[in-house]
Amino acid sequence: MSNHTHQSLHTMGQQQDRRSWAEPYRIKMVEPLHMTTREEREQALAEAGFNTFLLRSRDVYIDLLTDSGTNAMSDRQWAGIMLGDEAYAGSENFYRLEETVRECYGWKYLVPTHQGRGAENLLSQSLITPGSHVPGNMYFTTTRFHQEHAGATFHDVIIDEAHDSHSLHPFKGNVDIDKLAALIDEVGADRIPYVCVAATVNMAGGQPISMANLRAVRELTSRHGIPIYLDATRAMENALFIQEREEGYAGEPITDILREFCSYSDGATMSGKKDPLVNIGGWLSTNDRDLYEEARNLVVVYEGLHTYGGMAGRDMEAMAIGIREALDDDYMKSRVGQVRYLGMLLEQWGIPFVKPVGGHAIFLDARDFYPHLDQDQYPAQTLAAELYLESGIRSMERGIVSAGRDAVTGENHRPKLELTRLTIPRRVYTQAHMDVVAESVKACFDHRDSVRGLKMVYEPRYLRFFQARFEPLTA
Template identity: 65%
Template sequence: MKTYPAEPFKIKVVEPCKTMTREERLEVCKKAGYNTFLINSEDTYIDLLTDSGTTAMSDKQWAGMMIGDEAYAGSKNFLHLQEIGREYYGFKHIVPTHQGRGAENLLSRLMIKPGDYVPGNMYFTTTRYHQEANGAAFRDIIIDEAHDSQKDLPFKGNIDLNKLQALIDEVGAEKIPYICLAVTVNLAGGQPVSMANMRAVKELAHKNGIKVFFDATRCVENAYFIKAREEGYANVLVKDILKEMMSYADGCTMSGKKDCLVNIGGFLCMNDDDMYTRARELVVVYEGMPSYGGLAGRDMEAMAIGITESVDEGYIEHRIKQVEYFGDKLIAAGVPVVQPIGGHAVFLDAKLFLPHIPQEKFPAQSLAAHLYIESGVRSMERGIISAGRNIETGENHKPKLELVRLTIPRRVYTYAHMDIVADACIKLYKDRGKIKGLKFTYEPPMLRFFNARFDIAD
């Protein structure tokens, strides 16, 4: 029998969860235009919208915030963050930003010229937006199996080296400023990348004079999967696996709101001295001084401590296994989910869940809305709405994966909460024939999933 580790922490502070009637939730959802992003958190029972910034910080992190040095320049907390960043990630330079998309903005502005191509292992919404806004075209070079939710492979986040070589042959290496390698791959279901694949990508990229930058947002989760699934790493510490992973990149963007275990913050890392000089100049324009980058000193201190806690073997095992426990319950009940279960979330396959709703009527968006109506559980769409439109043709991108993401905040919920959410998903699956599609009543011009509004389709 499979076992799951108990929580490796004690609960010191509690926050009440609000319960509402179905009729009340239906009214809330209608007012929010059937968009879970527009529902207030106080109207949510179990909030699985995102794992970004929703972490429960530790007593040591809260204590660390009391020694925040709020100096405008040269904060001692920045120096601590720099020291920890070098120790655990291995990069020479670190530029703090207010969150991950701040780092994405800096990287895109520093590296991209109009007409460039940025290949990556599946797009992410804000990442692709910054790349396209600076004149690049994104190319998906993830392995084909990543687009099949039912394909069970240990490293579905891997880059297809043949696809990468084909792009180099097609456009020329000079048109590819860097490869964006996500570890793990969010929109593939939180799927990891193998160490062997990272090593091979770096070798091919550097042979052609192309840099490799990681989206390192969930890099510790990726390191755990390498320990659990890749030959030769079972007895290696997660922190050492993480350090080796980073050695195959020229730098990274980081949203500290995930694996750094904080509520706000991020950074851009690199080894190149010239790039660092330019990044220091650019961060002043968009974020703040190079030694705070839009963050308070106390936030940088919490992030430095969070980095050290994130590689604790007991913490990361429980983190991954709690998500796996939730996913296993759904699989056992026949609910279609992305397999294998990823690191930060369980993804419902809305195409298989609601086969009677065509993708043009937004099945994932509708499924997320109806899960909230029936249970008070808030999730989010990761399908055609998130994919957006082609900037040249205006046509909807139609990803093969039409998913609802149930994202587990770190150190927040217990196994009992996972039972409640699983039961809600199973009940909704049994009644799935009653769910109808949606139509736009308001469509924002960019990153539409945040603010779009919908109504029940005819």
């Protein structure tokens, strides 16, 4: 994508002379899609309890539920699959993955896991003790669960603009340094095992954190001896935003930006199912030898031996290749550019969504979409259901259902953002698919006033958004 084209996508629909762009790859293999009838979708959604997570994939036309593990792998990755060393101990693929992570991200030690939440569990079990406090730039569902399950209290220290879907702040993922400093003063540095920093911030709309902000967090925490651990699942996308928006980084390759960004942390949890372009796997990285020894011991309990940790050798090989492919600037611009293209279409129709456009998804603002629905009527869940009924497109809720309940009081968390996420898998769909998605969202928007909400009729104990069931309100 040319710089001229990229800028026009970034401005989302301003009338400019815009040249077309194309994805920097060609299609070698296809998977047929099937469009169901409205009657078939009504039956499927009722059977799924109006929860898109419970739909069968065969009943879905365009699947925007998540970008986690839904990537299309390259010919080189598929070739790497054939190089899988499936030895129980000491797989050669582990050492290739370890070397790749060390070169591309910079951390010394690697513990592989089956996916990102396995790494979150290892980090939480290793560093958190009951009564701990973990600050972070907005919660993520599984991350907060593991922190609270280990006995910690989560504290949101993101800047206020992150909770405002209309704010155009270029780095809405930034940590509020004053909030973080106040928390350290209040609870004491010895009760904060680490600061958790997401890049980008999923629940804020895929919003980035700036290099300057992470550097400032590092300066503050260093004075108190508090480590920083990244959720680095989309740190490469974050690096692109730094390249585009932060002074001093224009023209710098994403590889260099990523290395500098990671250098201000002590390690990271990683879901390899995002940036690294594979369908399964993850890891915990650290520069702390003691944490490494603890985690590589715990991984044997929870996952598998420390040289595979829940992954097959072939998956580790594909991930090592995918990490290097994802660091290509042209690829990353096209990846985020596809999301921006969808945002540009929605913007021209006045459809409300989180702005600026984030890195991996469009987050529809369900509060603005359905202003007549109370948050207890689950507007974001309702919108996901309506979009599926309209077109067979699967999206997901990111609002009060995902926020869950307070671990102590049992009361619902009530996030300011009530969002329905249209998540774009990597290298899977074309620009024509984005046209279909946009037109389907517009159709839902055009009949929004007639929509009623939902009521929850089944609530699981943990991470309810995955398995909760709903019924339509009748009055």
